[in-house]
Amino acid sequence: MSTINDVSRLAGVSKATVSRVLSGSRGVKEASRAAVLQAVETLNYRPNVIAQSLLSQSTGCIGVICAQENINQTTGYLYALEKHLSQHQKHLLLRFASGKAEVMHALEELTCGLCDDVLIIGARFPLDIPYENVILVDCLEFDAANSIQFDHAFAAETACNYLIKQGRRQIALIAPETSCPVEQVLLGYKRALENNFLPFNRNLIFMDATSSSVALQVLLNNSTTVNFNALLVADEQEAQRVITQLQAFNKSVPGDIMVFSLAGTLHLPGIPTIPAIEYSMDAMAARIVSRLNEKTESVAGSSVLRGDLIIP
Amino acid sequence: MSTINDVSRLAGVSKATVSRVLSGSRGVKEASRAAVLQAVETLNYRPNVIAQSLLSQSTGCIGVICAQENINQTTGYLYALEKHLSQHQKHLLLRFASGKAEVMHALEELTCGLCDDVLIIGARFPLDIPYENVILVDCLEFDAANSIQFDHAFAAETACNYLIKQGRRQIALIAPETSCPVEQVLLGYKRALENNFLPFNRNLIFMDATSSSVALQVLLNNSTTVNFNALLVADEQEAQRVITQLQAFNKSVPGDIMVFSLAGTLHLPGIPTIPAIEYSMDAMAARIVSRLNEKTESVAGSSVLRGDLIIP
DNA sequence: CTGTTAGCGCGTTCAT
DNA sequence: ATGAACGCGCTAACAG
Numbered sequence: 152m153s154t155i156n157d158v159s160r161l162a163g164v165s166k167a168t169v170s171r172v173l174s175g176s177r178g179v180k181e182a183s184r185a186a187v188l189q190a191v192e193t194l195n196y197r198p199n200v201i202a203q204s205l206l207s208q209s210t211g212c213i214g215v216i217c218a219q220e221n222i223n224q225t226t227g228y229l230y231a232l233e234k235h236l237s238q239h240q241k242h243l244l245l246r247f248a249s250g251k252a253e254v255m256h257a258l259e260e261l262t263c264g265l266c267d268d269v270l271i272i273g274a275r276f277p278l279d280i281p282y283e284n285v286i287l288v289d290c291l292e293f294d295a296a297n298s299i300q301f302d303h304a305f306a307a308e309t310a311c312n313y314l315i316k317q318g319r320r321q322i323a324l325i326a327p328e329t330s331c332p333v334e335q336v337l338l339g340y341k342r343a344l345e346n347n348f349l350p351f352n353r354n355l356i357f358m359d360a361t362s363s364s365v366a367l368q369v370l371l372n373n374s375t376t377v378n379f380n381a382l383l384v385a386d387e388q389e390a391q392r393v394i395t396q397l398q399a400f401n402k403s404v405p406g407d408i409m410v411f412s413l414a415g416t417l418h419l420p421g422i423p424t425i426p427a428i429e430y431s432m433d434a435m436a437a438r439i440v441s442r443l444n445e446k447t448e449s450v451a452g453s454s455v456l457r458g459d460l461i462i463p
Numbered sequence: 464m465s466t467i468n469d470v471s472r473l474a475g476v477s478k479a480t481v482s483r484v485l486s487g488s489r490g491v492k493e494a495s496r497a498a499v500l501q502a503v504e505t506l507n508y509r510p511n512v513i514a515q516s517l518l519s520q521s522t523g524c525i526g527v528i529c530a531q532e533n534i535n536q537t538t539g540y541l542y543a544l545e546k547h548l549s550q551h552q553k554h555l556l557l558r559f560a561s562g563k564a565e566v567m568h569a570l571e572e573l574t575c576g577l578c579d580d581v582l583i584i585g586a587r588f589p590l591d592i593p594y595e596n597v598i599l600v601d602c603l604e605f606d607a608a609n610s611i612q613f614d615h616a617f618a619a620e621t622a623c624n625y626l627i628k629q630g631r632r633q634i635a636l637i638a639p640e641t642s643c644p645v646e647q648v649l650l651g652y653k654r655a656l657e658n659n660f661l662p663f664n665r666n667l668i669f670m671d672a673t674s675s676s677v678a679l680q681v682l683l684n685n686s687t688t689v690n691f692n693a694l695l696v697a698d699e700q701e702a703q704r705v706i707t708q709l710q711a712f713n714k715s716v717p718g719d720i721m722v723f724s725l726a727g728t729l730h731l732p733g734i735p736t737i738p739a740i741e742y743s744m745d746a747m748a749a750r751i752v753s754r755l756n757e758k759t760e761s762v763a764g765s766s767v768l769r770g771d772l773i774i775p
Numbered sequence: 776c777t778g779t780t781a782g783c784g785c786g787t788t789c790a791t
Numbered sequence: 792a793t794g795a796a797c798g799c800g801c802t803a804a805c806a807g
Contacts, residue, residue, distance in 0.1 A: 781804085
């Protein structure tokens with residue numbers, strides 16, 4: 152790769168002039184401007200962004216650490232994020248990490264000058280970040296200063312209200328800690344029940360189950376004593392899993408049991424659409440990018456994103 | 464962020480000594496080594512990788528341009544790739560691009576010193592790359608020097624052989640140019656037919672159809688004159704789409720028509736598994752990383768990856 | 776064993 | 792208008 156020295160030599164001017172032509176172009180004699188442009192063309196010169204970064208102390212790289220346990224998801228959110236970032240001349244440095252140790256390790260590697268800022272997405276474990284320029288997206292810390300949250304309480308409340316209006320008053324909830332922030336979900340769940348003057352039945356709630364399959368089985372086994380005609384699950388994958396299991400036990404969906412996904416739908420042909428809360432990945436990306444730009448002006452804070460109700 | 468100067472000042476040694484301690488640690492007096500380590504600790508100093516990159520002329524960043532038309536896929540391949548790359552101390556710089564212009568634009572932005580190498584994945588359009596350090600993965604150019612190809616001919620041949628052994632001798636093929644390399648697929652398709660002494664029926668082949676739905680409809684409308692009891696499609700998404708359409712026309716799957724996906728399965732609960740060719744993303748990632756390391760030793764070439772047959 | 780010097784490629788003074 | 796010089800943070804070569 153040719154450098155600015157090669158260009159200045161070929162054009163018969165100094166490095167400074169070359170630099171001037173390529174950046175501002177102001178106050179340069181037309182002759183030398185043309186010569187520089189010509190030399191740039193023949194040498195196919197492009198300024199080395201690393202050298203520029205060293206000087207400007209910013210690389211334009213945004214680290215994105217995906218901490219989702221549930222990796223088998225669509226690229227939807229990465230796509231939306233990348234589109235918004237590249238529109239703002241920023242690069243997306245991708246990293247997957249499961250568990251706190253891996254996240255912190257990735258963070259170490261990205262914050263040595265490589266990335267201007269780092270996003271941590273979907274961590275379902277506590278995380279105390281010692282760095283400034285880190286934004287937590289849909290992570291556990293609710294009150295962290297620099298975080299963008301999905302309003303899971305709102306989602307659960309909306310879900311319950313919808314189900315209740317559909318005549319489903321016995322709503323089971325299977326939401327393991329690893330897939331969603333349980334306190335938030337439970338908060339919304341209870342709020343909806345209260346507002347509809349319905350009793351809270353602890354036997355319908357499964358938050359600590361290691362496996363959602365086991366939780367559902369407990370429900371099915373006790374179905375003579377514990378009634379339920381709706382089921383709230385963390386995401387669409389969980390939904391499909393429980394639907395299969397329900398059908399194996401002769402429960403029709405949504406006839407007997409209405410299954411509701413608290414996060415997203417897959418929109419795949421062949422899969423029947425179920426009611427769900429869906430978060431706009433585009434809105435999320437927009438929020439993130441605006442936050443990144445805000446940071447330059449040293450404004451910060453926590454913001455909350457609410458999902459749309461999808462009705463099949 | 465503190466610099467090497469801060470450390471050297473605090474430790475009372477020169478920058479060079481600090482550098483020595485942090486890299487080689489060989490031939491440094493124990494006293495000053497301890498002083499440096501102490502200063503590093505208190506200042507929480509970490510070398511700036513950008514400055515190191517400027518000197519070493521390599522950033523450890525690998526650009527990955529995803530040119531898939533079909534974006535709604537799983538993160539599977541990105542996950543596998545990132546895991547392999549980070550294992551080799553390399554960073555994955557992600558970029559989505561549709562169409563040649565966008566790909567070339569992304570390439571321009573990444574090859575200005577930011578990325579040591581660039582991967583272009585899944586481009587279904589011609590692409591003449593003017594740069595050295597670019598590897599084409601599952602792209603159109605079959606004979607490009609630096610490419611890693613999926614053996615689509617082998618996939619189609621395997622698929623047909625399997626279907627024929629299952630008693631399906633009228634195999635329709637819907638493979639639009641945008642989703643797979645048509646020549647390759649057709650090659651394998653024809654080879655299998657020849658080896659099984661079956662006639663080639665042009666009316667079963669749809670390669671240029673703008674929409675696979677239209678193609679299938681042509682087949683269904685002509686079903687009195689053109690028989691088919693198996694259907695080869697590009698990927699699982701296509702498969703689910705055509706299955707829905709087939710069922711709407713009272714064709715049972717796989718009873719009347721066996722649908723075969725030429726690339727991948729989703730393995731989602733709720734979706735019945737169909738026969739398919741599945742490429743190991745882990746094997747692909749391993750191949751890519753080994754090619755990346757080979758390049759350092761200036762060895763190159765084209766290699767081909769074959770997929771596994773998945774039987775439901 | 777360690778400090779000094781030079782230079783990676785670039786932008787930005789400060790002179791001229 | 793433009794060239795020389797400096798510095799971004801770091802490592803490598805040389806000298807002591």
